[in-house]
Amino acid sequence: MPPTLEERLSLVREGVADAAAQADRRADDITTIVVTKFHPASLVRELHALGVHDFGENRHQEAQAKAAELADLSSGIDPIHWNFIGQLQSKKAKQVRAYASSVQSLDRDSVLDALAAPSPALDVFVQLNLTDDPGRGGVRDEEFEPFVERVLQTSGVLLRGVMAVAPLDEEPRRAFARVRAASERMRALAPTATAISAGMSGDYRDAILEGATHLRIGSAITGNRPVAG
Numbered sequence: 001m002p003p004t005l006e007e008r009l010s011l012v013r014e015g016v017a018d019a020a021a022q023a024d025r026r027a028d029d030i031t032t033i034v035v036t037k038f039h040p041a042s043l044v045r046e047l048h049a050l051g052v053h054d055f056g057e058n059r060h061q062e063a064q065a066k067a068a069e070l071a072d073l074s075s076g077i078d079p080i081h082w083n084f085i086g087q088l089q090s091k092k093a094k095q096v097r098a099y100a101s102s103v104q105s106l107d108r109d110s111v112l113d114a115l116a117a118p119s120p121a122l123d124v125f126v127q128l129n130l131t132d133d134p135g136r137g138g139v140r141d142e143e144f145e146p147f148v149e150r151v152l153q154t155s156g157v158l159l160r161g162v163m164a165v166a167p168l169d170e171e172p173r174r175a176f177a178r179v180r181a182a183s184e185r186m187r188a189l190a191p192t193a194t195a196i197s198a199g200m201s202g203d204y205r206d207a208i209l210e211g212a213t214h215l216r217i218g219s220a221i222t223g224n225r226p227v228a229g
């Protein structure tokens, strides 16, 4: 019998605890965001019943629809939080504010300007592009500090840290060491922006060893994603 959702969640929780112990870190300092893209709202409801509060989505329309369907879970004593982790069009950015508690994929001026608001503050992470491909999401290394400065000057966004996806052609631990170095550069400009969102199903242990505070884990918990509709 294939493992159940609850069993997959337990396995990942054990994996996180193991890697945290190996890194001499507290597992409680690491937030696991369960990426539910392509999965129905019902799966989010099941995960919430299993104690998950942090969810990740990478497409605005899908995220907006799920948040609306699950509006009852967004309030009360045990609310869920939506984290936006995908490419965002600037004309949709304002709408994301309505349901998301963080945008982790911030990487361009147009989206930053669209997210600017008098209040309340939206948590943002600056995404790094760890590849040489400018078509990938994320700011390039030479744009990093100027972009961080610009985020700090924008009202209505609260800079939390860096986010990155490890490239397919690089050893993940090495890639995450580069993310850690970028995090140090960010903290030189913004001492409270200490978060590091890194690590997915296949590489979250390496990310924890390099200081990740937020993991974005999909298939290891949800099982394979349904084919995109």
Ligand SMILES: *Cc1c(COP(=O)(O)O)cnc(C)c1O
Pocket: 035, 037, 058, 085, 086, 165, 200, 201, 202, 216, 217, 218, 219, 220
């Ligand atoms: C889909 C996705 C994930 C989760 O990927 P898995 O390999 O299923 O864990 C994490 N981060 C981003 C940006 C994603 O798009």
